Amino acid sequence: MSHYDxxxxxxxxxxxxxxREAADAGKRVLVIDxxxxxxxNVYTEDVDGIQFHRYGAHIFHTSMKNxxxxxxxxxxxxNYVNSPIANYRGExxxxxxxxxxxxxxxxxxxxxxxxxxxAEQVAAENIDEPRNLExxxxxxxxxxxxxxxxxxxxxxxxxxxxxxxxxxIIKRLPCRFxxxxxxxxxxxxxxxxxxxxxxxxxxxxxxxxxxxxxxKDLIAREGQVAERTIYCGPIDExxxxxxxxxxxxxxxxxxxxxxEENYQxxxxxxxxxxxxxxxxxxEHKHFEFxxxxxxxxxxxxxxxxxxxxxxxxxxxxxxxTALYEQYAxxxxxxxxxxxxxxxxxxxxxxxxxxxxxxxDLIESELGIRx
Numbered sequence: 001m002s003h004y005d006x007x008x009x010x011x012x013x014x015x016x017x018x019x020r021e022a023a024d025a026g027k028r029v030l031v032i033d034x035x036x037x038x039x040x041n042v043y044t045e046d047v048d049g050i051q052f053h054r055y056g057a058h059i060f061h062t063s064m065k066n067x068x069x070x071x072x073x074x075x076x077x078x079n080y081v082n083s084p085i086a087n088y089r090g091e092x093x094x095x096x097x098x099x100x101x102x103x104x105x106x107x108x109x110x111x112x113x114x115x116x117x118x119a120e121q122v123a124a125e126n127i128d129e130p131r132n133l134e135x136x137x138x139x140x141x142x143x144x145x146x147x148x149x150x151x152x153x154x155x156x157x158x159x160x161x162x163x164x165x166x167x168x169i170i171k172r173l174p175c176r177f178x179x180x181x182x183x184x185x186x187x188x189x190x191x192x193x194x195x196x197x198x199x200x201x202x203x204x205x206x207x208x209x210x211x212x213x214x215x216k217d218l219i220a221r222e223g224q225v226a227e228r229t230i231y232c233g234p235i236d237e238x239x240x241x242x243x244x245x246x247x248x249x250x251x252x253x254x255x256x257x258x259x260e261e262n263y264q265x266x267x268x269x270x271x272x273x274x275x276x277x278x279x280x281x282x283e284h285k286h287f288e289f290x291x292x293x294x295x296x297x298x299x300x301x302x303x304x305x306x307x308x309x310x311x312x313x314x315x316x317x318x319x320x321t322a323l324y325e326q327y328a329x330x331x332x333x334x335x336x337x338x339x340x341x342x343x344x345x346x347x348x349x350x351x352x353x354x355x356x357x358x359x360d361l362i363e364s365e366l367g368i369r370x
Contacts, residue, residue, distance in 0.1 A: 002227050004028045009215045010232030012040020014341035016203040017358045023207050032213040044195030050285045050296050051195040057282050061186040062352030068188040075199035077190030083181040084268035088148045098176040111177035134162035140173045152274035157302050191287045232341035235327045248311035252301040314346050
């Protein structure tokens with residue numbers, strides 16, 4: 001007999017939300033994770049009194065009230081507003097593209113002047129049918145914004161020239177004609193006070209969790225321990241890559257503690273020229289308005305990915321999309337295993353979208369609507 005109703009593979013956001021609701025519905029739940037910690041890529045830890053985002057910056061934002069109400073059951077959120085800046089060869093620009101950006105770039109003052117400048121530059125490119133990402137971006141925002149704020153950052157992120165990337169990667173480049181530096185349009189935004197790890201710990205209170213535990217090792221050792229499995233790991237890895245390997249972009253981080261109070265004055269600075277190898281510097285204390293006399297910064301480098309590396313961004317091109325559909329067909333043949341989360345679905349999820357997708361899973365599995 002199985003010891004559990006549900007085995008949840010992965011103690012990140014998706015796995016934790018499902019586990020919480022299954023346990024509250026009276027199900028016997030075991031959560032495992034191959035890492036030594038909870039919370040997946042939103043893991044935060046205390047470094048000299050500063051909540052450190054080990055796997056890069058994570059800002060919670062959503063317009064879904066049910067999702068916002070749900071996470072507030074497990075954490076109190078501060079009023080952090082994401083307002084990053086871009087550094088291009090020492091020139092500082094506000095993000096997202098807004099009137100502060102346009103004023104700095106061209107000296108314009110009104111939305112009408114900014115729209116006219118963008119339209120003038122777009123017309124100068126004379127692109128009817130964009131053949132690649134470079135032409136797509138030029139047809140949307142013109143030469144200045146593309147060269148200074150899009151080109152280098154995008155090429156670093158994807159490891160290829162913009163002229164070699166498909167136009168479909170950039171469907172739009174939103175320009176805001178207001179003096180508003182808030183990166184997100186969502187109604188709700190903030191960072192859990194005390195970090196994301198504490199939030200996930202509260203989600204998993206009273207639930208058995210085993211860390212440093214690989215799914216296949218567990219099954220080989222103990223057999224099918226649960227009636228059903230919610231698998232939040234890579235779908236191709238589950239099937240031993242028998243059809244081929246789904247591609248990702250990965251990240252590499254360099255972190256240092258500095259004996260100064262304030263390194264860059266903002267949580268996130270994007271470095272948009274190609275010659276600087278990292279895409280951004282994160283100063284973690286600013287996520288929680290820290291007043292420490294020291295700081296911790298992280299340089300974030302895009303990296304090629306190979307099996308065994310941490311998968312961050314799925315490469316949803318034609319080849320990988322077709323391959324994922326083949327794996328999804330194999331997954332549908334698994335009677336008691338459901339593939340979930342960003343790795344199970346081979347999809348990039350913002351945190352709120354991951355939770356919303358898990359709500360759908362909870363409704364189909366448990367009959368509970370959140």
